[in-house]
Amino acid sequence: MTEQEDVNVSERSLNEALPVTPIDPSVRMRVQRKARGIYEGEKTAIEWSWQDRLVPITLLLAGFMYGIGAFERLIAIFG
């Protein structure tokens, strides 16, 4: 057997010895969908609705008012 034949035989054996199970169809489809989305420029950033924005804005505003002592003044006026 020549060296090249020897190489061919061992590569064929290796090819047979390494199992290839087909990809899980759900993984195949999920990856395709995600990759297609990126390719077609689908927006991946989180889109915020006005309700989603309301909570952090309220918290920020409340924090700011507390910081400047607005609550204490309001309590002094109306309390």
Next chain:
Amino acid sequence: MNEDLDIDDVRAREIELVRALSQGERGAFDKLYSLHHERIWSFLLRLTGRKDEAEDLFQETWLSAAKAASQLQAESRLLPWLFTIARNKHRSARRFLLFDLRKRALQALEPLEEAEDAEARILGAEEAAGLQRAFYALPDASREVLLLSLEGFDAPHIAGVLGLREDAVRKRLSRARTELRTTIESQASGPRAAPARKSS
């Protein structure tokens, strides 16, 4: 003659697909995926020897390909391009694995998938399992080059995927075959040990 025409036809279709991908045409990516996803999957599964790891890398490979498709050049070859991305993802994952003690511990505990398909039975389960153990005991660099050769790539294409010179590829391939043979021989002569997976 007909074969030449077929090769020209395949190349012409590839050039057309590269053009469509670089221009972001709808449907082009699905075409690329349906053409090549099986080969990328088999490469990654064989390279890692683990289904869960191969699935992660498979996803990362295609997401990167989707991001980079618009940068394809007219002369780009799609399959080597995809193999390059897949190989780089594997390399990068291996590097991070060094810092991921939990994953490393899991890899050491979990057995490699055994060859159970019909081909392996024909070859002889014992022989196939020995060959498989020897293959996964090789360093990453040797496994990569052997797999690319199994995939039918010639030295210039392997050189492109691995970012090496052609003569370096030939040397690495020859060394990998020798290492594989030596490992099989040492397994045959010595007691059966659990495969120690190396990373280059």
